[in-house]
Amino acid sequence: MNPEQWLASYDEELQQVAAKAAKAEKALREVTGTATSSDGEISVRVSANGVTTGLVLRQGVREVEPDQLARQILEVTRQAQRDASAQVVAAMQGLVGDGEALEVVKAGMQEGYAGDEEDGAAPAREKVARSDDEYFDNPPEVVN
Numbered sequence: 219m220n221p222e223q224w225l226a227s228y229d230e231e232l233q234q235v236a237a238k239a240a241k242a243e244k245a246l247r248e249v250t251g252t253a254t255s256s257d258g259e260i261s262v263r264v265s266a267n268g269v270t271t272g273l274v275l276r277q278g279v280r281e282v283e284p285d286q287l288a289r290q291i292l293e294v295t296r297q298a299q300r301d302a303s304a305q306v307v308a309a310m311q312g313l314v315g316d317g318e319a320l321e322v323v324k325a326g327m328q329e330g331y332a333g334d335e336e337d338g339a340a341p342a343r344e345k346v347a348r349s350d351d352e353y354f355d356n357p358p359e360v361v362n
Contacts, residue, residue, distance in 0.1 A: 238312065238313050239313060241312065241313075242309050242310060242312055242313035245305075245308075245309035245312070246266050246306060246309050247266075249265070249266035249302050249305040249306055249309070250263055250264070250265065250266075250271070250302065250305075251263070251264040251265075251266075251268070251298040251299055251300070251301035251302025251303070251305065252264075252298055252301060253294045253295070253297035253298035253300075253301060254294065255290055255293075255294050257278065258276065259275065259276045259277075259278040259279050259282075260273075260274070260275060260276070260279065260290055260291055260294045261273070261274040261294070262274075262291070262294045262295045262297075262298040263298060264295065264298045264299050264301075264302050265302065266302055266305070266306055267302075268299040268302060268303070268328070268329070270295060270298075273291070275291075296329050299328075299329045300329050300330055300331055300332045300334075301332050303327045303329065303330065303331035303332070304331040304332035304333050306323065306327075306331070307320070307323065307324060307327075307331050307333075310323045
């Protein structure tokens with residue numbers, strides 16, 4: 219491959235990565251996690267980073283003790299955060315694929331995400347320790 223072909227190939231690869239990043243950025247801007255209590259009296263909406271952006275309390279909450287209401291609001295907020303986090307995982311998976319980078323994203327999610335082990339999904343693969351020599355003799359496959 220001559221230098222011009224290599225440069226054209228590299229430029230094309232960069233454009234593909236930039237397009238994936240733009241798609242992920244758009245998806246992340248549109249993330250909204252939502253959850254509603256089982257009785258329908260409390261609804262919460264959160265942004266991609268888990269910040270509460272909406273809270274609806276219906277008439278029935280007037281009958282609930284304040285400490286119980288607080289616990290219910292926190293639980294519904296946690297469910298909304300997990301919903302938003304699942305959407306973030308999906309968007310980032312489209313950008314970085316399955317692998318270490320995605321695991322770093324998942325690890326930063328305080329409340330986890332909908333579909334993780336807490337919801338009964340298959341546990342994440344265990345990381346196998348390899349020596350440096352083994353790593354360089356048999357490097358992992360890089361997938362774009």
